[in-house]
Amino acid sequence: MISSVKQPTVAITGSDILRKKWPGPTRKFAALPPLPAVKTHRRSSVISIAKPLCVSSIEGFGLSNRSLSNEEKTGLIACKAYEADRSEPIEANAQPSEASKKVKIGVYFATWWALNVVFNIYNKKVLNAFPCPWLTSTLSLATGSLMMLISWATRIAEAPKTDLEFWKTLFPVAVAHTIGHVAATVSMSKVAVSFTHIIKSGEPAFSVLVSRFLLGETFPVPVYLSLIPIIGGCALAAVTELNFNMIGFMGAMISNLAFVFRNIFSKKGMKGKAVSGMNYYACLSMLSLLILIPFAIAVEGPQMWALGWEKAVSQCGPQFIWWVAAQSVFYHLYNQVSYMSLDQISPLTFSIGNTMKRISVIVSSIIIFRTPVQPVNALGAAIAILGTFLYSQAKQ
Secondary structure, eight states: OOOOOOOOOOEEEHHHHHHOOOOSOOOOOSSOOOOOOOOOOSSOOEEEOSSOEEEEEEESOSOOSOOOOHHHHHTSOEEEEEETTOSSOOOSOOSOOHHHHHHHHHHHHHHHHHHHHHHHHHHHHHHHHOOOHHHHHHHHHHHHHHHHHHHHHTTSSOOOOOOHHHHHHHHHHHHHHHHHHHHHHHHHHHSOHHHHHHHHTTHHHHHHHHHHHTSOOOOOHHHHHHHHHHHHHHHHHHHTOTTOOHHHHHHHHHHHHHHHHHHHHHHHHSTTOOOOHHHHHHHHHHHHHHHHHHHHHHHTHHHHHHHHHHHHHHHHOTHHHHHHHHHHHHHHHHHHHHHHHHHHSOHHHHHHHHHHHHHHHHHHHHHHHTOOOOHHHHHHHHHHHHHHHHHHHHHO
């Protein structure tokens, strides 16, 4: 039985305890280990009792005088105590095990890759039937924003605490994110998914070049050397692409450049902001949506959307609506998981995971859409992805 007695807060000095003579006989306990010498201070210590302590268990207390081994003497008295308003004793080793961390990272990666593959498949299906990449990009951001607003309203997720300064620093990040998102969608509407992701694997080269010539940052020699297979592999894959399209190629290149600036603005503007990865991406989606809507209306417009939607539904049937909903939901989910995983793992692990994600998307899209690939084209893709992996290693 655990008992506790609530007492008012009192102050007891160590000198009072020494001078106090307790009435009645004292009970002697045998086999108590000597207390280690403690260096005392000149001022007497003060003990303040604000909360009662509950003793949950005492092991080996009051043993008789008998011969004890060294192991028994070491663990002679084991006492566990906790404050009365806590539900369980305080454990010394409360850190998660290494195995649980690896399992958690594995779950993050598997979820991230699976959601990204599903998004790319449905996104390409929508764009094949409904060639309006600006509206498709808008629907992706709108769906994610609506999902997060509902989550905050129903208390499924805790709403972030933001101020005007937060949104000011987020604005350039949102501009770059909007450009990168639309450019990638335009690219996938013109070329195969695999080709878009092969070109997007060259993003590290843009990151190094922009940081070097615009920001004046320098990198170790291995980082510059890793750019050779990245640039060479992307160039080889582009030259040997059977369905090459300049708009699709330029869209992927612009997306690379925009996402590099997004990362730079994010690092500079979001320092010291206590917003979780999930809520940070939600705010980014909402601001990007507000930026994108007027441009989407100006470039494509409601008339083009209505004609394209009617044609897609007549050709594909009601399942086209499911494709649009799926690509919008999975776009938000895979980005949200990637931001959440970045909160839990190191940048090196995240870079490796991003490289492996490209491989999974390229391979799955080639299989599902039966994209014709020449051996030289596959070699270029492999070289570019290998260079991206070497970059992630050298960057650290």
